[in-house]
Amino acid sequence: MEFRAVLLGILLASSIAGALAGDPSPVQDFCVADVNSSLFVNGLACKNPKLATAMDFFFSGLDKAGDTGNRVGSNVTLVNAARIPGLNTLGISLARIDYAAGGLNPPHTHPRATEILTVVEGSLVVGFVTSNPENRLFLKSLNRGDVFVFPVGLVHFQFNYGKTPAVAIAALSSQNPGVITVANAVFGSKPGIDDGVLAKAFQVDQGVIEDLKAQFK
Structure with missing residues (x-):
């Protein structure tokens, strides 16, 4: 997989997720998480902004494939406020999802986030189910460059029906979407x-x- 394709997916997903941010809006430029704080709040406590550095807003390694050698054949690498402290209060997070051939990201929900998924390598069948009593399934086949949205809280999944590995980048409208x-x-x-x-x-x-x-x- 070309790194350029990964970067394109990250930029596209991140820009759209920012517009869909679901967490409370910040009231200052940033609130870098203080990982050493024992204070329990709805989110993460802030450290003194004068102590913030560029590294608080940086993560490296999303170009590396996750280990799909498990029973479902998929791996999620989540980039949230725990990995980028500067994401705290900004209402977004990001994930790389790797799928082996025949791999599945099983039916799940994100209770606090809408997800927008960009396929950067391979092909996927994706879908979500609406709430009771309709329980309507929305199903779509995706190829490289395709984008699909999973509304907040709804059960959804992705399946790699191809014979080669697949990769997707997901942007989520919460710094801690939950799963x-x-x-x-x-x-x-x-x-x-x-x-x-x-x-x-x-x-x-x-x-x-x-x-x-x-x-x-």
């Missing part, structure tokens, strides 16, 4: 949700639920 992977939350919670509750919810035998839970231990 809830549906299968992990339902079948891998600690403590676990009662088998009877899940069996009734999914209309299957409890033995099926036990088998599914075993995959997330």
